[in-house]
Structures are given as C-alpha cells and as structure tokens.
Amino acid sequence: MSKDTVLKKYASLVMDEDADVVDVLQSVLHYYNRESCGHCAPCRVGTSLLVKIIDRLASFEGERDNLDQLLKISKVMRDTSFCPVGQAPYSPISSALKNFQDQLLQHVK
Amino acid sequence: MLNNQQITIQRGLKKQKMEKARINNIEIEFDEGTTILDAAKTLGINIPTLCHHPDLIPTGACGVCVVEVEGLPTLTRACTTPLEKGWNVQTNSARVRSTRKEVVELIISDHDMDCLTCIKNGKCELQELAANLGIRDLTYPKFTDKKPIDTTSVSIVRDPNKCILCGRCVQVCTEIQTVNALTFAERSSETVITTASGEGMGNSPCVNCGQCTVYCPVGALYENSSVEAVWEALNNPDKHVVVQEAPAIRAMLGEEFGMEPGTLVAGKMHAALRRLKFDAVFDTNFTADLTILEEGTEVVERIKAGKDLPVITSCSPGWIKFMETFYPHLRKHVSTAKSPQQMFGTLSKTYYAEQKGIAPEKIVSVSIMPCTAKKFEALRDEMKDSGFQDVDFVLTTRELARMLKEAGIDLKAMPDEPADDPLGEYTGAATIFGATGGVMEAALRSAYFLVTGRELENLDILSVRGLKGRKEAEVDVDGIKLKVAVAHGLGNARKLMDKVSAQLANGKCEYHFIEVMACPGGCVGGGGQPWGSDMAMRARRGQTLYQEDKSLPMRRSHENPSVKAIYEKYLGHPYSEKSHHLLHTHYFKRSRIDGKVVED
Numbered sequence: 001m002s003k004d005t006v007l008k009k010y011a012s013l014v015m016d017e018d019a020d021v022v023d024v025l026q027s028v029l030h031y032y033n034r035e036s037c038g039h040c041a042p043c044r045v046g047t048s049l050l051v052k053i054i055d056r057l058a059s060f061e062g063e064r065d066n067l068d069q070l071l072k073i074s075k076v077m078r079d080t081s082f083c084p085v086g087q088a089p090y091s092p093i094s095s096a097l098k099n100f101q102d103q104l105l106q107h108v109k
Numbered sequence: 110m111l112n113n114q115q116i117t118i119q120r121g122l123k124k125q126k127m128e129k130a131r132i133n134n135i136e137i138e139f140d141e142g143t144t145i146l147d148a149a150k151t152l153g154i155n156i157p158t159l160c161h162h163p164d165l166i167p168t169g170a171c172g173v174c175v176v177e178v179e180g181l182p183t184l185t186r187a188c189t190t191p192l193e194k195g196w197n198v199q200t201n202s203a204r205v206r207s208t209r210k211e212v213v214e215l216i217i218s219d220h221d222m223d224c225l226t227c228i229k230n231g232k233c234e235l236q237e238l239a240a241n242l243g244i245r246d247l248t249y250p251k252f253t254d255k256k257p258i259d260t261t262s263v264s265i266v267r268d269p270n271k272c273i274l275c276g277r278c279v280q281v282c283t284e285i286q287t288v289n290a291l292t293f294a295e296r297s298s299e300t301v302i303t304t305a306s307g308e309g310m311g312n313s314p315c316v317n318c319g320q321c322t323v324y325c326p327v328g329a330l331y332e333n334s335s336v337e338a339v340w341e342a343l344n345n346p347d348k349h350v351v352v353q354e355a356p357a358i359r360a361m362l363g364e365e366f367g368m369e370p371g372t373l374v375a376g377k378m379h380a381a382l383r384r385l386k387f388d389a390v391f392d393t394n395f396t397a398d399l400t401i402l403e404e405g406t407e408v409v410e411r412i413k414a415g416k417d418l419p420v421i422t423s424c425s426p427g428w429i430k431f432m433e434t435f436y437p438h439l440r441k442h443v444s445t446a447k448s449p450q451q452m453f454g455t456l457s458k459t460y461y462a463e464q465k466g467i468a469p470e471k472i473v474s475v476s477i478m479p480c481t482a483k484k485f486e487a488l489r490d491e492m493k494d495s496g497f498q499d500v501d502f503v504l505t506t507r508e509l510a511r512m513l514k515e516a517g518i519d520l521k522a523m524p525d526e527p528a529d530d531p532l533g534e535y536t537g538a539a540t541i542f543g544a545t546g547g548v549m550e551a552a553l554r555s556a557y558f559l560v561t562g563r564e565l566e567n568l569d570i571l572s573v574r575g576l577k578g579r580k581e582a583e584v585d586v587d588g589i590k591l592k593v594a595v596a597h598g599l600g601n602a603r604k605l606m607d608k609v610s611a612q613l614a615n616g617k618c619e620y621h622f623i624e625v626m627a628c629p630g631g632c633v634g635g636g637g638q639p640w641g642s643d644m645a646m647r648a649r650r651g652q653t654l655y656q657e658d659k660s661l662p663m664r665r666s667h668e669n670p671s672v673k674a675i676y677e678k679y680l681g682h683p684y685s686e687k688s689h690h691l692l693h694t695h696y697f698k699r700s701r702i703d704g705k706v707v708e709d
C-alpha cells in the first residue's frame with residue numbers, strides 16, 4: 001500500500017503492505033458508519049449506503065457502478081455533512097480509487 | 110425558545126449594523142446576523158430547504174439548503190449560516206444544483222415512498238422538494254427494513270418509515286411545548302424518533318396537542334382518523350347524526366380549498382356539512398357561550414368567596430392532560446366546567462334528544478375540532494354523563510376537508526347558511542374562543558354583568574389579544590381589581606404555572622383568573638389544523654375571529670337567546686345542580702412516565 005494513501009483522517013490505521021484495499025475500506029467505512037451520530041442526513045444516510053456498497057464489493061458481488069457511487073456519495077457527504085465525521089470518507093475512497101482501481105475492479109462481478 | 114420573529118425583535122433593540130454582500134452577484138444590504146436564507150428571500154430568491162421551519166431554531170439536519178460562498182472550500186448551509194460582509198454567495202451554481210439534488214436523492218433512498226397512498230400526498234414538503242428539483246431517478250438501494258407504525262395513541266399515529274429525522278417534532282415537543290414526549294434514540298443508521306420508554310405515544314406523557322403533526326414536513330405524524338367511522342354513521346339510516354364545529358374551524362377550513370388564510374367560512378361550513386347529510390348541523394359556539402356562563406359564574410362565586418384562586422380555564426384538553434401530569438397540585442384551581450365540545454356532547458344526548466323525542470342511543474354526536482387532543486378528551490372514561498359516550502367521533506379540520514373533497518363538495522361555492530336550533534345560535538364572545546385570550550375576553554364581558562348587573566361598555570379587551578406568549582391585564586369591576594393572565598403554548602403555560610405555584614406556596618397568588626391554551630396562538634394554531642401553519646398564519650386566523658365577533662349582532666354570551674332558553678327549559682340556572690351533573694367534570698393525577706391515571 002503506497003505511503004501517501006489517505007485512508008483515515010484524524011486517526012491512524014496500521015496495516016500489512018499487501019492488505020486488500022477493499023478489506024481496508026470496509027473496515028474504515030464501517031468505522032465511520034458506527035461513529036456517525038445520526039444528526040445530519042448526508043452522513044447518516046451516506047455512511048449507511050457506503051457500508052452497504054462496500055460489503056457487496058467485499059463479497060465479490062459488486063457492480064462497476066458501485067465504484068462511481070462510492071465516490072459520488074462520499075463527495076456529497078464531504079460537501080454537506082455537518083461535522084468532520086461525515087466529511088471524512090471522501091479522502092480514503094477517492095485515494096483508494098486513484099491508487100488501487102485494479103484491486104477494486106477485481107471485486108466487481 | 111426563540112422564533113425568528115422574536116429574534117428580529119431582539120435584534121431591533123440593539124443598534125443595527127448594516128452590512129453589504131452579494132447573492133448571485135446582486136448587491137444586498139443586510140442586518141448583521143441575518144442568515145443567508147433570510148437575506149436571499151428579500152431578493153426574491155427561495156433557497157430550497159427541508160428541515161428548516163421559520164418558527165424553530167435551525168438545526169442544520171438535512172443539508173438541502175447548501176450554497177456556495179466564493180472563496181470557501183466546502184459548501185455552506187444557508188439556514189444556519191449568517192451572511193458576512195463582502196461575501197458573494199451563489200445559490201444556483203452547477204455545484205450547488207447537483208449537490209442538493211444528490212442530498213435529496215440520499216434522503217429519499219431511506220424513505221418509504223408510497224406517495225399515492227400517503228396521508229401527505231399533495232401536501233408534503235419532501236414531495237414538493239423532489240418535484241421542484243426535478244428528481245427523476247432512484248439511484249440508491251433502500252437499506253432499512255420496514256419498521257412498525259405506532260398506533261398506541263388515540264390521537265396521533267407515527268409512521269417511522271416516512272420520517273426523515275428532521276427533528277422538528279422533537280423541537281416542538283421539547284422547546285415549545287416542554288412536554289418532552291418525543292426524543293431521538295439510537296445513532297447512525299439506527300437513529301429513530303421515539304418516546305422515552307419506547308412503548309409508543311399512547312403510553313407516554315404526550316398530551317395529544319398534535320403540534321408535532323403540524324410541524325412534521327412529511328407523512329410521519331398525523332391524526333388517528335375517524336373519517337371511516339363517520340361515513341359509516343352517516344350512511345346508517347337508524348342513526349341520527351349531529352355535528353358541532355369548534356370556533357376556530359371557520360377561520361381556516363377555507364385554506365384547504367385554496368381560499369386566503371383567514372377567510373371566514375362559518376356559513377359555507379354549515380351548508381357543506383348539511384350536504385354531507387348530517388341530520389342536524391349545530392355549532393360548538395353555542396356551548397362556548399354556555400361555558401362562559403358556567404365558568405364565569407364559577408369564577409365570580411369563587412372570587413366572592415375567595416376560594417381556590419386563581420381560577421384556571423379548562424377548555425383545552427392538551428392543557429388539562431399537561432396539568433394532570435406536571436401540575437396535579439393545581440387541580441383544585443382549574444374550573445370544573447367541561448370544555449364546549451363535551452358540554453355539547455352531553456346536551457346532544459340529553460336536552461336535544463328530549464326536545465326532539467329521539468332516543469339518545471340513536472344519536473351519534475360528531476365534532477369537528479382544530480385539535481387532536483379532543484380525540485383523547487372524548488374518550489376519557491368520565492365523559493359519559495349523558496349515560497352514553499357523550500361525543501362519539503372527533504374529526505380534525507384536515508379530516509373534514511378530506512371528507513368534503515371525497516364527496517366532491519366545493520366549500521367555495523357553498524351558500525351561507527346558519528346553524529340549526531336549538532344548539533346552533535352564538536355570540537361574538539363564543540367565536541373568539543378560538544384565539545388566545547378569547548376565552549378570557551368572553552368571560553370578562555359576562556363576569557362584569559354577573560357582578561354588577563350592568564353591561565361592560567367597551568367590549569374589546571385588547572391587552573389579552575395577540576401572540577405574545579404570556580399576557581396580563583387588570584380589569585376594574587365595580588371597584589374590585591381583577592388581575593388576569595393568559596398563556597398559550599405549553600412552554601408559556603409552564604412558566605406561568607411555576608410562578609403561580611411559587612406564589613401559592615408563599616400564601617397568595619396575584620392572579621384571579623387565568624386562561625391557558627395548549628397550542629401556540631390558541632385553537633387557530635391547533636394540532637388538527639391544516640398542515641404547515643406557522644405563527645404568522647395563526648395570527649391572521651386569529652384576526653378573522655375578531656372580525657366575526659365585531660360583525661355579530663350579539664357579542665356577550667349571556668345575551669344568547671338559545672342559552673337563555675336552555676336555562677329556562679332545562680338547566681335552571683348557571684352552576685345549578687343539573688348543570689353540575691351534566692356540564693362539570695373532575696381531574697386526575699397522571700404518571701410522567703406513561704401518562705396514565707395514578708392514585709393520589
């Protein structure tokens with residue numbers, strides 16, 4: 001995993017050099033979903049959808065569309081969430097898509 | 110709790126600082142502290158919102174109102190952010206348009222979208238927003254399972270599948286009404302609105318005021334409907350179905366038919382109800398006049414005897430349950446007079462049944478109320494003084510409008526018709542019951558007569574009118590100085606009752622007579638009124654009632670000939686033994702946990 005990949009802002013995560021990016025994203029997105037306080041719609045609904053999509057990818061049942069959805073949802077969340085929790089998932093998702101697109105695509109049906 | 114109106118007033122006290130900025134490149138001068146949303150409005154730019162409501166403190170829960178401030182990296186919420194000097198705000202840039210559309214797409218992905226069968230169809234803020242923004246695709250999968258609908262309350266139904274978690278209901282219940290029946294629970298994807306015990310609204314301290322239903326933007330909170338039961342009664346040839354309409358209905362039923370808010374439709378309403386085939390169309394205003402005589406006599410006797418002062422009004426059932434739950438020690442101060450709805454119910458199955466020679470078990474007594482708490486009141490165990498359930502079914506203003514629409518009756522085109530005798534005649538004093546301060550004003554007009562034997566000359570007691578949360582006045586009745594107070598909205602009632610309780614604990618309360626209405630604005634702002642009514646609308650409807658009062662030939666309850674007749678023929682005199690049995694009631698102590706009656 002390249003060193004400049006932002007996976008978690010305001011927190012650090014120690015991982016293996018050859019960790020699968022989908023597993024890592026899955027753990028990160030579940031973390032944000034758990035941390036969402038539920039006050040604002042973009043983060044509450046956004047993190048719920050993000051975990052639903054990443055779980056699908058993790059079990060190799062995703063579709064090509066799901067990758068765009070991850071990016072689109074996390075971008076709206078970044079722009080409209082009330083606090084940094086909901087704004088956070090955009091960085092790991094966009095950098096994973098930029099740096100590990102191949103790995104992600106392997107999870108698509 | 111401050112609403113925007115008050116905030117502006119408060120700001121008005123300080124020296125104003127005017128600043129300049131631009132919105133969509135148009136220059137604007139604004140008062141420091143004005144939100145982007147309000148500033149844009151003055152330029153004719155309506156920024157789309159969802160969770161925001163003008164009467165409530167903005168919480169920023171939905172994110173729909175985002176705009177772009179040039180130079181700032183992320184988007185900004187227009188409803189919570191004050192405009193700043195020198196800013197240029199874009200409300201319709203490509204980024205803003207696509208982002209807010211996506212926020213709405215996210216919100217509806219967690220929404221049970223069955224608009225065609227939804228109570229809010231055609232009146233829903235989310236539906237209107239989706240239409241305005243041109244949402245055409247459903248992009249995301251639904252991720253929540255269907256949750257059970259809460260039907261534990263006789264007044265209100267809560268459908269969590271429609272809830273968008275805007276929090277307006279919690280704010281209204283907590284900050285304006287101070288009942289604290291509703292709360293957020295859980296977090297993240299599991300976040301829900303519920304009651305503290307989680308046992309449903311019918312097993313909570315909810316006082317059934319219905320303010321949450323008026324403020325809910327979607328179809329997640331609404332009245333427990335009796336429309337079908339009333340249709341059934343109307344279609345049953347063995348039943349004699351009579352109807353009464355509360356004072357406040359005539360000031361807003363028109364809104365449901367596209368008439369200007371505040372249009373007076375008393376006559377058209379009577380005509381429309383006849384066309385629905387009610388066997389007799391009466392008017393709650395008649396028993397409002399009767400209430401004044403019963404309650405007014407009680408006030409005068411208690412003041413003369415110096416017994417249990419202050420006297421507090423009893424016609425608002427939301428207030429009564431609130432008092433029973435939070436101020437049970439004040440029960441002996443509350444007038445024993447039943448509310449006009451319940452007086453009517455009893456008389457429809459006793460006096461009217463006797464006069465007409467109809468068996469009371471054949472009579473179905475229906476009431477049209479601006480109120481969801483009236484549904485609870487009608488079902489109280491003790492409300493059976495006629496020997497039957499005194500009021501069988503309560504319909505809200507919204508439910509009546511639905512019935513008229515279903516029957517194809519166009520209110521606008523109705524002629525003006527009077528209500529039927531003997532329970533239909535009314536005075537201006539009765540009609541103002543629907544606005545905060547109205548009962549007080551009506552009572553003072555008659556109390557003056559009861560004490561002095563002379564008529565009060567100036568009938569307009571302006572100091573108790575208007576939307577100030579708590580109002581006071583001193584009235585000179587032949588040398589006796591009566592100190593009265595009026596509160597509307599339960600938060601205001603709570604403040605007043607705290608003061609009264611403290612004074613009583615020290616020996617003596619400064620007030621003689623107090624009026625309390627559970628809903629802000631009084632019944633014109635009731636929980637059964639057309640959706641989305643804000644304080645400004647409530648004020649307009651109040652004005653309508655004062656106009657009707659002014660226009661009526663009789664403006665004092667004790668002048669009502671039908672009221673005189675019922676005392677002559679049936680009740681004897683106000684506060685008589687018979688009226689005590691039929692028109693007065695008693696109160697209980699209730700649990701703050703589940704709202705049920707508890708032993709003293």
Ligand code: SF4
Pocket residue numbers: 035036037038039040041043044081082083084085086087
């Ligand atoms: S962004 Fe912050 S405020 Fe909004 S739900 Fe997430 S944690 Fe709560």
Ligand code: SF4
Pocket residue numbers: 220221222223224225227228229230231233234235236271327328329
């Ligand atoms: S709440 Fe509004 S959007 Fe939702 S189903 Fe009802 S009408 Fe449609």
Ligand code: SF4
Pocket residue numbers: 265281282286288289290291314315316317318319320321322
């Ligand atoms: S009806 Fe009134 S008391 Fe009950 S939950 Fe709604 S706002 Fe609160």
Ligand code: SF4
Pocket residue numbers: 271272273274275276277278279302321324325326327329330
């Ligand atoms: S029930 Fe209605 S008012 Fe309450 S949070 Fe849900 S949508 Fe908002």
Ligand code: FES
Pocket residue numbers: 157158159160161168169170171172173174175186187188189
């Ligand atoms: S309307 Fe501004 S955040 Fe909901």
